[in-house]
Amino acid sequence: xxxxxxxxxxxxxxxxxxxxxxxxxxxxxxxxxxxxxxxxxxxxxxxxxxxxxxxxxxxxxxxxxxxxxxxxxxxxxxxxxxxxxxxxxxxxxxxxxxxxx
Amino acid sequence: xxxxxxxxxxxxxxxxxxxxxxxxxxxxxxxxxxxxxxxxxxxxxxxxxxxxxxxxxxxxxxxxxxxxxxxxxxxxxxxxxxxxxxxxxxxxxxxxxxxxxxxxxxxxxxxxxxxxxxxxxxxxxxxxxxxxxxxxxxxxxxxxxxxxxxxxxxxxxxxxxxxxxxxxxxxxxxxxxxxxxxxxxxxxxxxxxxxxxxxxxxxxxxxxxxxxxxxxxxxxxxxxxxxxxxxxxxxxxxxxxxxxxxxxxxxxxxxxxxxxxxxxxxxxxxxxxxxxxxxxxxxxxxxxxxxxxxxxxxxxxxxxxxxxxxxxxxxxxxxxxxxxxxxxxxxxxxxxxxxxxxxxxxxxxxxxxxxxxxxxxxxxxxxxxxxxxxxxxxxxxxxxxxxxxxxxxxxxxxxxxxxxxxxxxxxxxxxxxxxxxxxxxxxxxxxxxxxxxxxxxxxxxxxxxxxxxxxxxx
Numbered sequence: 001x002x003x004x005x006x007x008x009x010x011x012x013x014x015x016x017x018x019x020x021x022x023x024x025x026x027x028x029x030x031x032x033x034x035x036x037x038x039x040x041x042x043x044x045x046x047x048x049x050x051x052x053x054x055x056x057x058x059x060x061x062x063x064x065x066x067x068x069x070x071x072x073x074x075x076x077x078x079x080x081x082x083x084x085x086x087x088x089x090x091x092x093x094x095x096x097x098x099x100x101x
Numbered sequence: 102x103x104x105x106x107x108x109x110x111x112x113x114x115x116x117x118x119x120x121x122x123x124x125x126x127x128x129x130x131x132x133x134x135x136x137x138x139x140x141x142x143x144x145x146x147x148x149x150x151x152x153x154x155x156x157x158x159x160x161x162x163x164x165x166x167x168x169x170x171x172x173x174x175x176x177x178x179x180x181x182x183x184x185x186x187x188x189x190x191x192x193x194x195x196x197x198x199x200x201x202x203x204x205x206x207x208x209x210x211x212x213x214x215x216x217x218x219x220x221x222x223x224x225x226x227x228x229x230x231x232x233x234x235x236x237x238x239x240x241x242x243x244x245x246x247x248x249x250x251x252x253x254x255x256x257x258x259x260x261x262x263x264x265x266x267x268x269x270x271x272x273x274x275x276x277x278x279x280x281x282x283x284x285x286x287x288x289x290x291x292x293x294x295x296x297x298x299x300x301x302x303x304x305x306x307x308x309x310x311x312x313x314x315x316x317x318x319x320x321x322x323x324x325x326x327x328x329x330x331x332x333x334x335x336x337x338x339x340x341x342x343x344x345x346x347x348x349x350x351x352x353x354x355x356x357x358x359x360x361x362x363x364x365x366x367x368x369x370x371x372x373x374x375x376x377x378x379x380x381x382x383x384x385x386x387x388x389x390x391x392x393x394x395x396x397x398x399x400x401x402x403x404x405x406x407x408x409x410x411x412x413x414x415x416x417x418x419x420x421x422x423x424x425x426x427x428x429x430x431x432x433x434x435x436x437x438x439x440x441x442x443x444x445x446x447x448x449x450x451x452x453x454x455x456x457x458x459x460x461x462x463x464x465x466x467x468x469x470x471x472x473x474x475x476x477x478x479x480x481x482x483x484x485x486x487x488x489x490x491x492x493x494x495x496x497x498x499x500x501x502x503x504x505x506x507x508x509x510x511x512x513x514x515x516x517x518x519x520x521x522x523x524x525x526x527x528x529x530x531x532x533x534x535x536x537x538x539x540x541x542x543x544x545x546x547x548x549x550x551x552x553x554x555x556x557x558x559x
Contacts, residue, residue, distance in 0.1 A: 010358075016365040018152055018537050019249025024361045063367040065384060066357035072365040074249030080155030081536040082415060082487050083456050087155045091465050 004041075005097040007032050013092035016072060018079035021089050023071040023096065033067040039101040047071055050095045103222050104188040104282040108143060108298070116299055116335040117142045119345075120316040121181075123328060125149040125174045125191065126166025133320070133329030133345035138181050140332055140345075145182050146295045147174075148317050149206070150193030150288070152410060152540070153363075160262050160412035160535030162201030168209075171195075175206070176213045182283065183219050189283045190273070190294050197410075198288030199263035200229050206285055214559045221282035224556045226272045228265045228287030232258045234551070235409055238543035246541050247408060248365055257538040261411040264539065268407070269373030272552035273297035279556045287552075288410065290372055291317035295333075304335050307399035310377045312340040314370060315359055315394070322359035323349035323390075339395025341387060351392045353384035373408075373548065375401040405548045411539035416453075418531040419494035421484040421502050423520040430519045431480050433510055434459055437519070438482075441505045449497045453488035482520070487534050498528035 004011060010026035025042075027033035036042060044055035051058075051073060058073045077084045086092060102110070119142035122129050126149060154165045164171060175191075182189035195202025207225055214221070236255045238244040244253065258264065265288035273293055276284045286294070295313035300306060312333045315322050320329040322342065329346035342351040360379050361367045368380040382397040425431060438457045445455070458464045460481035484501055488494035506518045545551060 014363050015153065016363050017248055018155070018540050019247060019251055020365050022361075022363065022365055024358075026358055026361075059365070061367055063357065063361065063380070065379075065382065066354060066361060066367070068358055068361050068367065070361050070364070070367045072248070078249070078251055078537050078540070079152075080157065082454060082485075082534065085458060085465055085467065088153055094466070 001100045002035070003097070004036070004099040004101060007036060007101060011093050011096050013089055015075070015079055015089040019075055021073050021075045021092055023093055025069040025096070027067045030067065035101060036069060037062060041099050041101050042069060047073075050099070103280045104182070104186050105277055105280045107186055108188060112302060113143055114336070116302065116304065118295055118299070118312065118316065118333045118335065119145045120147070120295065120319050120331045120333070121145050121178050122147040122149070122174060123318040123321065124151055125178070126164065126171035126196070128170055129174045129177055130329045130346070131177070134177060134181070137330040137332055137345040138185065141185070142187060142332065144188040144190065144298050145178055147178055147191045148193060148291045148294055149191050150196045150198050150202070154196065156412040156535040156537045159197035159199060159265065159410060160414060161533060162199060162263060164202060164205065165196040172209050172213065175209050176217070179210060179213055179219065179283065180217055183221060188281070188298060190286070190297070191284070192286045192289035192291065192294035194285050194287055197263070197265065198228050198286070199265050200227065200287070203227060203285065203287045210283070210285060211559060220559055222280065222556060222558055224276040224279055224281035224284045224554055226268065226276055226284065226286040226289070226552050226554050228268055228289065228552055230264045230266045230409060230551060232261065232264060235264060235411070235539065235543065244409070244541045244543045251537065251540055253539045253541060257413055258411060261413040261538045264409065264411040266407045266409055266545070266551055267373070268552045269293050269405070270297045270300055271374070271405070271549060272554060274301060275549065276554045277301050279554065281556055292372055299335055305337070306375070307377065307397045308335060308339050308395065310372065310399055311379060311382060311394060311397040314377065315342065315356060318359070318362065320344040320346060320349045321362065322356050323351050324355040325349060339393055341391055341393050343391045347390070350390040353386050353392050356392045356394060357384050373402065373405050375399055405545050406542045407545045407548055407551070409539050409541045409543055411537065412535045413538040415534050415536050416487040416489055417491040417494045418534040419486045419491070419498040419528060420531050421482070421498045421528045423482045423502070423505070423522055423527055424479060425482065425520055426479045427515045427519065429510075429512060430515065431461070431477050434462060434480060434482070437505065437508050437510065441501055441508055444504045445497055445501045449493070449500050451488065451493045453486055453493055453497050455497065455501070456485040456487070458483040458485070491530050495528060495530050502528050
């Protein structure tokens with residue numbers, strides 16, 4: 001088994017607007033990109049368990065030209081609202097680092 | 102002849118677009134800007150705002166950037182555009198693009214013009230929406246949250262300090278028809294800043310919007326990414342991208358990857374004027390630091406929708422900042438915080454919310470089980486209080502501080518105090534607290550009237 005952090009070159013998170021969290025995974029080669037695309041650890045169900053979010057609220061899309069996978073889901077707290085811990089959403093990728101593919 | 106008139110007269114078959122800043126006001130790297138100007142761009146575009154920094158700026162009407170640095174950036178692009186007699190377009194003035202942000206930006210532009218003895222035609226476009234207009238959409242069930250859960254009420258909209266609509270190309274086209282030299286817009290789509298002029302000149306909209314989407318962030322689409330000016334050269338078939346910093350390479354992969362940035366969908370982008378799809382786009386290396394892009398598709402919108410952003414006051418914030426390194430305190434920290442919160446509430450009556458964040462434990466990620474399982478050497482304790490008055494917020498923070506400092510527990514050895522304060526006072530008034538009260542889309546057949554354009558001669 002390989003961990004995502006050993007396979008991807010970029011594992012990042014950022015808001016896509018204050019209501020949406022977006023996570024980007026980018027890969028160094030066609031081979032590593034295909035491994036991730038095939039993995040059952042990157043389905044909406046698997047991501048949903050990791051982020052405690054219903055799978056139907058999670059979208060997983062890919063863009064071949066960038067060898068990239070995009071995950072998007074609603075933020076639990078709207079950016080900057082009372083109780084938020086990450087206004088830009090830039091540190092929400094950490095649960096993905098050790099993900100076994 | 103104004104800069105826009107001159108450009109219309111020349112009607113270049115290839116158009117050089119210089120993106121000088123992805124968020125004006127933090128300092129524009131001079132060298133790359135100068136390199137870009139030396140390439141004789143046909144116009145300069147700058148994005149000046151974003152929703153990223155949160156609801157405080159839209160709510161308060163203040164800029165996120167420092168006035169001195171902002172003025173310096175504006176002076177750099179304004180004097181350059183006037184020297185070359187090319188149009189300058191700036192979108193989302195003053196961070197959030199509401200009335201106060203636009204007015205403060207226009208004041209700076211006028212003062213720079215006076216200082217440098219510049220004379221030109223200045224168009225400005227307002228983006229403020231009346232609460233009633235948005236409530237109309239709410240009552241017609243056509244106000245839809247953009248991508249997540251945010252319920253909105255007529256009461257919240259009326260209570261919002263500022264509401265803005267995000268304009269597409271149409272208001273810019275109205276402004277361009279007045280043949281200005283400079284356009285300063287309130288809240289605007291980043292793409293509209295860069296797309297309106299090539300659209301006016303008749304370039305292919307798929308290429309225009311794809312180009313605009315990429316260069317609005319300047320050199321972030323490069324390897325390594327950065328904030329240096331970016332040059333796009335549009336022709337009849339596509340566009341070429343080149344960073345004005347020689348160390349930044351626009352490669353097919355880095356440019357393609359940029360379409361993911363801050364987007365929920367990497368291949369399809371809905372704008373007020375239509376939808377851009379990049380799944381068919383091709384990216385070809387011209388050399389090791391220039392890429393040629395073509396092949397995206399564009400579908401004009403059948404009806405215009407605009408994004409609505411609103412922010413409202415939720416109270417006044419005070420914060421307590423403290424650290425601890427005692428293993429026994431760290432071990433019991435979540436429990437101590439809960440106890441001290443009860444004590445504080447008993448001693449300081451009134452309505453307020455307390456949000457503790459214990460860095461090293463749950464500062465960034467809330468934990469279901471707040472027991473400390475991994476060894477934590479030090480913890481930073483941030484206690485945030487939001488109350489209806491600044492005095493009450495600060496009163497709660499002060500009492501919280503003193504009781505957390507001296508809270509006893511079984512086995513405590515550090516009877517001098519549980520906390521290390523970095524400075525005094527460790528509890529600080531942090532100003533007004535806001536939240537986004539709307540981040541929605543609504544149909545806007547009346548969009549031409551929603552963004553009024555005015556022109557003045559300086």
